[in-house]
Amino acid sequence: MISNKMKDLVDNSSIIRVMFEEGKRLSDIYGEENVFDYSLGNPSIEPPENIRVAINQILNESAPNLVHGYMNNSGYEDVRSKIAEFLNKKHNINISYSNIVMTCGAAGGLNILLKTLLNQEDEVIVFSPFFGEYRNYVNNFDGKLVVVPTDINTFEPDMQVLKDKINSKTKVIFINSPNNPTGVVYSEKVIQNLGKILCDKEDELGINIYLISDEPYREIIYDNVKVPYILKYYKNSFIVYSYSKSLSLPGERIGYIVSNTNMDYFKDIMTSLNVANRILGFVNAPSLFQRVIANCLESKVDVSIYQRNRDVLYNHLIKIGCFCIKPQGAFYLFIRTPISDDKKFCIDAKQFNLLLVPGSAFGCPGHVRLSYCLSYEKIRNSLPAFDKLFKLYEVK
Amino acid sequence: MISNKMKDLVDNSSIIRVMFEEGKRLSDIYGEENVFDYSLGNPSIEPPENIRVAINQILNESAPNLVHGYMNNSGYEDVRSKIAEFLNKKHNINISYSNIVMTCGAAGGLNILLKTLLNQEDEVIVFSPFFGEYRNYVNNFDGKLVVVPTDINTFEPDMQVLKDKINSKTKVIFINSPNNPTGVVYSEKVIQNLGKILCDKEDELGINIYLISDEPYREIIYDNVKVPYILKYYKNSFIVYSYSKSLSLPGERIGYIVSNTNMDYFKDIMTSLNVANRILGFVNAPSLFQRVIANCLESKVDVSIYQRNRDVLYNHLIKIGCFCIKPQGAFYLFIRTPISDDKKFCIDAKQFNLLLVPGSAFGCPGHVRLSYCLSYEKIRNSLPAFDKLFKLYEVK
Numbered sequence: 001m002i003s004n005k006m007k008d009l010v011d012n013s014s015i016i017r018v019m020f021e022e023g024k025r026l027s028d029i030y031g032e033e034n035v036f037d038y039s040l041g042n043p044s045i046e047p048p049e050n051i052r053v054a055i056n057q058i059l060n061e062s063a064p065n066l067v068h069g070y071m072n073n074s075g076y077e078d079v080r081s082k083i084a085e086f087l088n089k090k091h092n093i094n095i096s097y098s099n100i101v102m103t104c105g106a107a108g109g110l111n112i113l114l115k116t117l118l119n120q121e122d123e124v125i126v127f128s129p130f131f132g133e134y135r136n137y138v139n140n141f142d143g144k145l146v147v148v149p150t151d152i153n154t155f156e157p158d159m160q161v162l163k164d165k166i167n168s169k170t171k172v173i174f175i176n177s178p179n180n181p182t183g184v185v186y187s188e189k190v191i192q193n194l195g196k197i198l199c200d201k202e203d204e205l206g207i208n209i210y211l212i213s214d215e216p217y218r219e220i221i222y223d224n225v226k227v228p229y230i231l232k233y234y235k236n237s238f239i240v241y242s243y244s245k246s247l248s249l250p251g252e253r254i255g256y257i258v259s260n261t262n263m264d265y266f267k268d269i270m271t272s273l274n275v276a277n278r279i280l281g282f283v284n285a286p287s288l289f290q291r292v293i294a295n296c297l298e299s300k301v302d303v304s305i306y307q308r309n310r311d312v313l314y315n316h317l318i319k320i321g322c323f324c325i326k327p328q329g330a331f332y333l334f335i336r337t338p339i340s341d342d343k344k345f346c347i348d349a350k351q352f353n354l355l356l357v358p359g360s361a362f363g364c365p366g367h368v369r370l371s372y373c374l375s376y377e378k379i380r381n382s383l384p385a386f387d388k389l390f391k392l393y394e395v396k
Numbered sequence: 397m398i399s400n401k402m403k404d405l406v407d408n409s410s411i412i413r414v415m416f417e418e419g420k421r422l423s424d425i426y427g428e429e430n431v432f433d434y435s436l437g438n439p440s441i442e443p444p445e446n447i448r449v450a451i452n453q454i455l456n457e458s459a460p461n462l463v464h465g466y467m468n469n470s471g472y473e474d475v476r477s478k479i480a481e482f483l484n485k486k487h488n489i490n491i492s493y494s495n496i497v498m499t500c501g502a503a504g505g506l507n508i509l510l511k512t513l514l515n516q517e518d519e520v521i522v523f524s525p526f527f528g529e530y531r532n533y534v535n536n537f538d539g540k541l542v543v544v545p546t547d548i549n550t551f552e553p554d555m556q557v558l559k560d561k562i563n564s565k566t567k568v569i570f571i572n573s574p575n576n577p578t579g580v581v582y583s584e585k586v587i588q589n590l591g592k593i594l595c596d597k598e599d600e601l602g603i604n605i606y607l608i609s610d611e612p613y614r615e616i617i618y619d620n621v622k623v624p625y626i627l628k629y630y631k632n633s634f635i636v637y638s639y640s641k642s643l644s645l646p647g648e649r650i651g652y653i654v655s656n657t658n659m660d661y662f663k664d665i666m667t668s669l670n671v672a673n674r675i676l677g678f679v680n681a682p683s684l685f686q687r688v689i690a691n692c693l694e695s696k697v698d699v700s701i702y703q704r705n706r707d708v709l710y711n712h713l714i715k716i717g718c719f720c721i722k723p724q725g726a727f728y729l730f731i732r733t734p735i736s737d738d739k740k741f742c743i744d745a746k747q748f749n750l751l752l753v754p755g756s757a758f759g760c761p762g763h764v765r766l767s768y769c770l771s772y773e774k775i776r777n778s779l780p781a782f783d784k785l786f787k788l789y790e791v792k
Contacts, residue, residue, distance in 0.1 A: 005515075055455060059452075064448070070647055250679075252684060280507060281508075
């Protein structure tokens with residue numbers, strides 16, 4: 001018999017599976033080209049060509065045992081040094097390899113951070129809507145997820161509620177900007193404000209509050225928006241990064257954590273992240289891809305492709321009277337549903353072969369998420385389906 | 397401040413770090429060629445050449461998004477099917493892709509299994525000496541590690557103590573054959589006996605006891621010894637496999653779990669493993685290397701190199717009066733120390749530039765582990781150092 005903790009998760013996962021099967025069923029009936037699957041966040045842009053070049057070069061030039069062997073659980077020192085140099089130049093900071101732990105993607109990074117920081121019942125604050133996996137990650141370490149709402153018109157954190165919710169059990173605050181599912185990017189003003197509140201609360205309560213900025217979408221930004229670099233605004237801060245989206249390598253599980261040099265307990269924390277990487281079973285980030293990304297630090301996917309997708313979809317939805325914020329980053333639209341029951345809305349959408357994810361999955365009912373990692377043609381072809389869907393709810 | 401659970405681990409890890417620094421210090425003084433580091437289990441044989449061929453072929457022939465993208469959290473179905481077919485033929489069994497979950501090495505596999513099976517306080521039985529990480533993995537899920545000794549002359553499990561220790565809280569038994577640190581391979585008779593005991597205990601107590609066979613060393617065997625395939629001997633059994641040693645790819649984190657088809661709660665368990673892979677942050681086994689190993693199922697490293705190492709080291713140690721069992725697999729020798737304090741023995745060894753790991757780290761004091769993943773030349777050059785070391789304890 002499976003563990004009690006897993007039982008609910010298995011039951012829920014079969015609901016997701018039913019949805020997935022539904023997509024397959026629709027494809028079988030109507031043809032794959034006529035089913036508009038906006039449910040998956042699987043990058044649709046190809047990785048840059050120099051990924052392949054880098055792999056070949058590494059295999060040709062390095063001894064196999066140095067490419068595929070064990071290394072320090074925090075990753076190759078030369079790879080971490082290259083990343084540190086790159087970040088120093090880009091963000092005008094001053095870190096070294098010792099601030100960095102290579103991780104199995106952002107998911108791996110978040111888990112070793114929570115293993116490092118959380119005692120049972122410690123509280124982790126997230127802003128809704130939030131990436132649903134945060135709930136599971138916090139639960140892995142018996143922490144308590146505390147949800148703070150955002151302004152429904154801007155999706156910026158409600159700072160007054162944040163202040164009210166912070167207490168002596170608060171250990172971690174998650175932010176995710178560019179945001180999944182809203183596409184919102186927090187401005188410098190928001191980040192400054194957040195840093196100030198956390199700083200004041202640390203003093204007031206005599207505790208450490210660690211800010212974890214989950215940034216897999218940092219490079220997926222539009223209209224030259226700036227994404228503030230969190231280390232400059234708050235002492236006890238971490239950045240969790242992933243190459244899943246910026247280089248379209250989600251299957252390879254490669255990313256890193258950066259810890260702020262002047263944070264409290266820096267040395268203990270870095271040692272703990274190293275040990276947690278090992279004992280949680282990651283051991284180390286995949287070795288070949290550590291070397292690959294070190295050779296491709298300046299590369300990223302062609303974001304203009306996502307931008308074109310965003311524009312055609314957003315403009316059409318606004319035109320037909322839908323409410324949503326124009327995303328400044330990531331590849332999602334989070335639209336307000338014309339009925340409060342977002343799950344029913346998703347079921348209704350299926351009759352037009354539209355697969356959407358209910359906002360409830362992100363702690364924000366009354367909305368749905370559309371992932372526009374589809375081909376431009378498919379998005380264009382799907383527009384009449386949205387017309388028909390929204391027509392269902394027009395006041396007659 | 398780091399979590400309470402991590403505090404002890406961080407303190408212990410700094411002891412390991414001290415040992416590591418000691419190795420570096422000795423190398424700086426005496427030259428790297430004069431330091432004999434028997435402490436690390438880092439495969440010294442190069443991966444077979446067809447790993448490189450497979451990578452090139454996959455990059456040339458497949459669309460990048462199919463090589464580096466997301467897939468089912470349990471892994472590519474075609475890769476799992478190929479592994480199932482390979483195992484069916486090799487072991488005369490009858491499994492399919494649905495029995496297999498691709499994992500981030502054996503460490504990832506063991507962790508998602510324990511996440512799936514353990515409730516707080518559930519007991520996990522290991523046989524000493526055992527791979528020290530088992531203690532951490534069990535602790536990750538608040539289980540209780542129960543140590544059952546082995547016969548000190550054969551390192552085979554003490555079946556009577558096993559029977560005595562099994563109770564209604566027993567959920568999992570770990571075996572590891574070929575064994576780290578002893579090199580012992582359990583015979584068919586041992587496995588049959590174990591299967592019978594577990595089966596009887598399940599009936600007697602009305603519980604499920606899951607047998608997990610951790611097999612990263614399955615292919616590293618000598619003298620044509622047979623390693624029984626556990627699925628044929630016990631219903632509720634899993635195999636956790638890794639390519640770290642068989643293909644010398646420890647940094648790439650690639651392996652799999654096989655679950656027995658007729659086990660209790662098979663469907664729930666497979667779904668739970670899939671979900672656990674996701675929520676623990678592995679998400680999936682690295683995608684390129686899933687495809688690589690599917691192309692290299694018949695390959696393995698040249699084991700004769702390890703065998704030559706074993707022979708020269710074992711023969712010499714026996715000659716100078718040391719007690720140890722001749723390993724039938726893996727790349728370790730587990731020798732009885734001439735003094736009961738194995739930690740002191742390791743400190744004494746350092747004066748001859750020998751780095752060894754105390755048996756206490758494997759729950760078996762009075763022994764030390766030697767990992768013979770070194771060059772043959774280095775092993776030969778180290779032999780006089782062992783002479784001098786053992787001479788220290790000769791009765792004068």
